[in-house]
Amino acid sequence: MTIELRPVTDDNFTEWRKAVRHGFGQQVHPDDIARLRNDRAELDRLVAAVDTGSQRIVGTGGADSYSLTVPGGAGVPMAGVAYMTASVTHRRQGAFSSMMAQIHDAARERGDIISGLWASQAHLYGRFDYGMAINSYDWEIDPSFGAFTHSPISPDDESDAHVYFIDADEAAAMLPGIYEQMRLATAGSVDRNAGRWRYELFDEERVRGGASPLFFAICEEDGEQTGYVAYRMRRIGDSDMGTLEIVEQVSVTDTAHATMWRFILNFDLVGKITAENRPYDDPLWWMLSDPRRLIRKSHDSLWIRLLDIPKALEARTYNADGRLKIGLVSESQPAVAGTYVLEIDDSKASVKKTTDKPDVIMTPADLSAIYLGGVAPGPLVEAGRIDAVTTGSLAKLHGMFSTDSAPWCAHYF
Amino acid sequence: MACFRPIQHRGVRTTSKYQEPQRTPLMTIEYRQFTPAEHRAFGTAIERGFGGHYEPDHDLYQLDLKMFTPEMSMGAFDDGEVVGTSGAIAFESAVPGGAIIKNAGVTAVTVATTHRRQGVLTNMMKRLLKQERDKGQPVASLWASESVIYGRFGYGMSIQHENILIDTRKAAINNMPEVPGKIRFVDSDQAPKVFPEAWEAAVNAHVGIPRRCDRSWDRMFMQSGAGDGWSKPWMIVYEEDGQALGFAIYKLKELHVFGEQTHGLVNADIVIHSNPASHAALWNHLLNVDLYDSVSNWRSPVDDSLPWMLADQRQLERKPYDGVWYRMLDVAEALSTRTYLAEGSMVFEVEDSFIPEWGGRFELTGGPDGARCVPTTKSADITLPTASLSTIYLGGAKLGDLARAGRAVENTDGSISKADAMFATVKAPWCPLMF
Numbered sequence: 001m002t003i004e005l006r007p008v009t010d011d012n013f014t015e016w017r018k019a020v021r022h023g024f025g026q027q028v029h030p031d032d033i034a035r036l037r038n039d040r041a042e043l044d045r046l047v048a049a050v051d052t053g054s055q056r057i058v059g060t061g062g063a064d065s066y067s068l069t070v071p072g073g074a075g076v077p078m079a080g081v082a083y084m085t086a087s088v089t090h091r092r093q094g095a096f097s098s099m100m101a102q103i104h105d106a107a108r109e110r111g112d113i114i115s116g117l118w119a120s121q122a123h124l125y126g127r128f129d130y131g132m133a134i135n136s137y138d139w140e141i142d143p144s145f146g147a148f149t150h151s152p153i154s155p156d157d158e159s160d161a162h163v164y165f166i167d168a169d170e171a172a173a174m175l176p177g178i179y180e181q182m183r184l185a186t187a188g189s190v191d192r193n194a195g196r197w198r199y200e201l202f203d204e205e206r207v208r209g210g211a212s213p214l215f216f217a218i219c220e221e222d223g224e225q226t227g228y229v230a231y232r233m234r235r236i237g238d239s240d241m242g243t244l245e246i247v248e249q250v251s252v253t254d255t256a257h258a259t260m261w262r263f264i265l266n267f268d269l270v271g272k273i274t275a276e277n278r279p280y281d282d283p284l285w286w287m288l289s290d291p292r293r294l295i296r297k298s299h300d301s302l303w304i305r306l307l308d309i310p311k312a313l314e315a316r317t318y319n320a321d322g323r324l325k326i327g328l329v330s331e332s333q334p335a336v337a338g339t340y341v342l343e344i345d346d347s348k349a350s351v352k353k354t355t356d357k358p359d360v361i362m363t364p365a366d367l368s369a370i371y372l373g374g375v376a377p378g379p380l381v382e383a384g385r386i387d388a389v390t391t392g393s394l395a396k397l398h399g400m401f402s403t404d405s406a407p408w409c410a411h412y413f
Numbered sequence: 414m415a416c417f418r419p420i421q422h423r424g425v426r427t428t429s430k431y432q433e434p435q436r437t438p439l440m441t442i443e444y445r446q447f448t449p450a451e452h453r454a455f456g457t458a459i460e461r462g463f464g465g466h467y468e469p470d471h472d473l474y475q476l477d478l479k480m481f482t483p484e485m486s487m488g489a490f491d492d493g494e495v496v497g498t499s500g501a502i503a504f505e506s507a508v509p510g511g512a513i514i515k516n517a518g519v520t521a522v523t524v525a526t527t528h529r530r531q532g533v534l535t536n537m538m539k540r541l542l543k544q545e546r547d548k549g550q551p552v553a554s555l556w557a558s559e560s561v562i563y564g565r566f567g568y569g570m571s572i573q574h575e576n577i578l579i580d581t582r583k584a585a586i587n588n589m590p591e592v593p594g595k596i597r598f599v600d601s602d603q604a605p606k607v608f609p610e611a612w613e614a615a616v617n618a619h620v621g622i623p624r625r626c627d628r629s630w631d632r633m634f635m636q637s638g639a640g641d642g643w644s645k646p647w648m649i650v651y652e653e654d655g656q657a658l659g660f661a662i663y664k665l666k667e668l669h670v671f672g673e674q675t676h677g678l679v680n681a682d683i684v685i686h687s688n689p690a691s692h693a694a695l696w697n698h699l700l701n702v703d704l705y706d707s708v709s710n711w712r713s714p715v716d717d718s719l720p721w722m723l724a725d726q727r728q729l730e731r732k733p734y735d736g737v738w739y740r741m742l743d744v745a746e747a748l749s750t751r752t753y754l755a756e757g758s759m760v761f762e763v764e765d766s767f768i769p770e771w772g773g774r775f776e777l778t779g780g781p782d783g784a785r786c787v788p789t790t791k792s793a794d795i796t797l798p799t800a801s802l803s804t805i806y807l808g809g810a811k812l813g814d815l816a817r818a819g820r821a822v823e824n825t826d827g828s829i830s831k832a833d834a835m836f837a838t839v840k841a842p843w844c845p846l847m848f
């Protein structure tokens with residue numbers, strides 16, 4: 001049995017898409033094949049692993065093209081790895097690893113500096129040098145405990161921030177502009193093109209999971225749209241008290257955040273509000289009069305791999321100036337092993353290789369984990385992953401890589 | 414739970430900033446320390462405030478009573494009857510940089526149900542805090558029974574903790590620091606001889622762990638019996654060269670039906686570690702208890718390195734909560750004592766609405782080698798309530814996050830970012846002692 005990697009074209013796209021969904025245990029609706037093809041898929045970034053005997057697709061993979069905002073606000077080209085499956089019938093034959101290698105090589109050739117993914121399972125991607133770079137919270141709160149003691153909107157504030165409902169057509173027109181402002185200002189966030197917005201806002205019965213269609217509301221301040229929420233209502237049995245499930249809530253200003261959450265926590269006939277993938281540093285926790293009522297469950301969100309280490313390190317800004325020699329050890333990528341001098345002046349880095357002894361030693365995966373500022377290096381040192389060789393090097397590493405705000409990737413792919 | 418059970422008071426839920434409730438002043442309420450003759454009545458009132466679990470002849474009740482002395486107390490008395498209780502334990506704990514400071518561990522706060530909404534808690538707390546500052550304690554701290562209560566008295570959520578639950582069948586360890594020492598089981602005679610040494614090592618290795626007295630140890634060993642289907646407590650110690658650097662106490666509950674796959678829970682009630690090796694060795698032990706497939710711990714530090722030791726982080730469920738609240742009693746003293754990650758200087762306007770004379774304008778100049786904080790008349794870079802400064806004091810929270818919630822105001826551009834760079838610590842604070 002031989003497995004061969006082949007391109008995905010219009011000829012085999014349907015088979016490929018079925019194989020992807022099959023890998024995740026789902027049958028695919030015919031309309032959704034076209035939807036992916038039209039609104040999201042970039043054919044030249046997809047790969048199929050084919051069993052040359054049966055001529056069937058036994059593995060799938062690929063990437064979407066994104067711009068990832070890094071600390072400091074620069075956008076770097078990122079391969080958003082997705083669609084990764086290997087058929088149960090063809091385990092342990094290297095299909096998965098060879099697809100990953102091809103995706104990474106192709107991404108590098110196109111000029112991607114980073115690749116990123118949402119992991120279906122958290123043990124899969126460390127071996128491909130991905131580091132868990134962003135944590136987020138899944139929230140649950142009973143809105144009867146939604147009173148605020150603190151808010152960025154002071155009582156004498158003249159903000160005219162207000163919320164109004166909009167329909168799905170208005171949402172399609174208004175949400176992208178607000179999201180775009182947020183993602184440009186938020187490390188860890190990625191862009192969404194027009195096709196992707198259609199893809200995200202698709203809301204036929206079969207994607208609702210038994211809940212209501214999407215509802216949308218907007219926050220407006222001084223004529224500017226500064227926040228939105230997309231949510232579904234779920235009724236449980238005959239109970240009057242439903243669950244409000246937040247699908248996405250984005251704010252551009254602190255005022256919009258406070259206004260939007262005041263609105264969300266004011267619903268009648270709602271016994272529970274849930275929101276997945278909230279930012280790790282969302283200020284709501286600090287606004288509630290009874291914060292323990294906000295139940296937060298930590299979850300790994302975006303994993304990244306630095307495809308071009310010097311370029312990636314030079315793309316972000318740093319919180320402290322100075323000089324630090326980072327030693328990278330790697331069995332999987334011998335070419336990137338070695339010591340890099342990170343010279344930070346006025347928050348900007350210049351990176352070059354050196355033969356000097358390193359201050360800290362780590363793997364490319366762990367460098368990727370701390371890269372966005374969402375993971376502090378201290379616990380990695382304690383776990384035996386990062387070796388802080390020289391005195392004070394951990395404090396230096398922490399001070400340089402830390403960021404004022406936690407990274408957040410609102411976009412799931 | 415340790416020395417005393419947590420603070421209990423049903424707070425008033427408000428929709429905006431806390432407002433003093435309407436009340437009729439009762440002239441008969443008197444606030445003072447209890448006298449030796451009132452010792453028993455005071456103990457009974459505390460017990461009642463927490464639900465009345467123990468009769469006065471119970472060992473734990475007797476032990477608590479012994480720990481509670483008049484000098485550490487502040488009570489409310491109505492016509493001689495105890496209607497409010499509170500107290501503070503004279504703790505010592507580390508701040509960033511390693512200095513050990515005095516720390517008033519507020520505990521046993523109750524108000525009788527018969528005397529709600531008469532300002533008893535407010536009056537009692539004010540006197541208690543003043544009394545503790547007069548003893549030279551720069552900060553007070555507490556575990557809140559409910560998170561709605563203490564913000565109004567200037568306390569801020571300073572040390573968060575996590576409830577964790579691990580599926581050990583799927584939680585293989587694939588990263589470990591070097592472990593030069595060994596774990597051994599100890600019995601109830603040996604444990605009191607070695608645990609205090611490990612505790613002291615942890616006090617010095619972490620920010621926020623109070624030293625504990627002999628009675629606090631007695632209480633821990635006294636209450637750790639079997640019951641509710643739980644095994645007796647198993648106690649282990651981690652030692653390097655004969656020196657105890659960590660310990661754990663855990664109990665087991667079998668949920669096994671004969672003929673089915675065995676499963677059960679390891680409740681790691683307390684895991685104390687003072688270096689990466691002791692942490693790794695203890696957790697490696699807890700994850701490898703035969704016949705048991707999940708492990709829980711309710712007082713993990715928020716930045717515990719355990720997730721980074723696992724091949725599959727997602728097998729570890731993490732739920733953070735507000736652990737210990739801090740309250741500055743003496744801003745200049747508290748800020749002078751710690752060190753700062755980055756060099757810097759800034760002026761804070763500290764608003765203390767509960768005890769206004771403790772607020773004011775303070776200039777902090779600090780860095781990795783030390784700091785100085787003095788009252789000043791210079792203009793303030795940042796204006797913030799005392800609760801916010803208390804929240805960020807140990808490095809467990811960012812001022813930037815608080816500012817976004819309206820809990821701090823930046824008067825000089827960039828000063829909040831600068832404050833966060835200064836106050837940052839490479840390790841989160843931790844307080845595994847419930848008091």
